[in-house]
Amino acid sequence: MKTEKSIIRVENVSQRFATPKGVFLALDNVSFAIAKGETVSLIGHSGCGKSTLLNLIAGLSRPSEGVLLCDNQEIIGPGPERGVVFQNHSLLPWLSAYDNVALAVRQVFKGEMSKSEMHDWIVLNLELVHMGHAMDKRPNEISGGMKQRVGIARALAMKPKVLLMDEPFGALDALTRAHLQDAVMDIQGRLNTTLLLITHDVDEAVLLSDRVMMMTNGPAAKVGEILHVDLERPRSRLALANDPLFHQYRQQVLQFLHEKHRAVA
Ligand SMILES: Nc1ncnc2c1ncn2[C@@H]1O[C@H](COP(=O)(O)OP(=O)(O)OP(=O)(O)O)[C@@H](O)[C@H]1O
Ligand SMILES: [Mg+2]
Structure with a gap:
């Protein structure tokens, strides 16, 4: 991959943690790059x-060794160019969906957008995740999938160069998960988000990705193998269900996880 096209670069990164039993090496000399508009x-x-x-x-911690870059700038802390979505939505419970997104938008675009521009932008992002109809509801009044959608809208509304998602659909039922995967693919296609x-x-990894990076077991984890997923976009889960290439990719990931690097009991 050409360096100038990379938006994220991870170079020789190792991470150690001090534990009561001594130093624990979590990541051992990890290097990779992510291109603009790529889904990994x-x-x-x-x-x-x-x-x-x-x-x-995300810049939430610093490496023991190595360098991380976003758009050729060293990552030294969190920043609005890197939006983060976690498994459990982190919405403020006393604010409506609208106000949760508004809080982030005001932080990032204060002085740059007028009040009415901000309003339109907040609504647009909530509509992008199909939450336009429920934007005045508070987190306890909406379902888990809806909360997760608000979290995604909030991250997108900050116009991040890169969206970082840590098991964003892990806590959701299969149907909701499928809806959100489709929404994310749709948004990615329209905005060319990385x-x-x-x-x-x-299945989620193969369906959504241009590349699947498979990590070896820790301690001293590394990127073991990288699978290039060469399936045309836009992708349809129904069409892919009968696609031999999709099944071949799926099989390759499963094989890596089950045979080569069995979970340590
Ligand atoms: N702050 C910390 N102090 C000590 N050890 C840590 C710390 N953070 C993570 N670890 C250890 O580093 C290893 C990697 O943890 P990490 O949370 O990155 O795993 P993961 O791949 O995200 O797992 P999961 O799929 O369960 O979320 C684990 O062994 C964990 O115990
Ligand atoms: Mg984890």
Whole structure:
């Protein structure tokens, strides 16, 4: 991959944690790049270091060794160019869906957008995730899937260069998850957003990604294999259900997870 097209670069990154039992090496010399507009998923067994890696890119922690760059700038902390969506929505319970998004928009675009521009932008992003009809509801008045959609709208509304998602659909039922996967693919297609997605779901990884990065088990986790998913976009889950190539990709990921790097009991 050409360096100048990369929006995220992770170079020789290692992460150590001090534990009561001594130093724990979570990530060992990890390097990769993500191109602009690319969707990459990170898959691997529980505890291998996926969230550790995403948190480093989000700027929520600093690496023990190595460098992380976003758009050629070293990542030294969180920033609005890197939107983050976690598994459990982190909405403020006393604010409506609208106000949760508004809070982020005001923070990022204060002085740049007028009040009415901000309003239109907030509504547009909520409509993008099909939450236009429920934007005055508070988190306890809407379903888990709807909360997650508001979280995605909030992240998108900050116009991030990169959207980082840590198991964003993990806590949802299969049907809601499918709806949200389609919504994310649709938004990605329209805005050409760069996406890094952590998932445990092999079908989700193949369906959404241009590349699937498979991590080896920790300690000292690395990117073990990278699968290039060469399926045309826009992708339809129904059409792909009968696509031999889709099944071949799926099989390759499963094989990596089950045979080569069995979870440590
Ligand atoms: N702050 C910390 N201090 C000590 N050890 C940590 C810390 N954060 C993570 N670890 C360890 O690093 C390893 C990787 O953790 P991480 O949360 O990145 O895994 P993961 O791949 O996201 O797992 P899961 O799929 O279960 O979310 C684990 O062994 C974990 O115990
Ligand atoms: Mg995790």
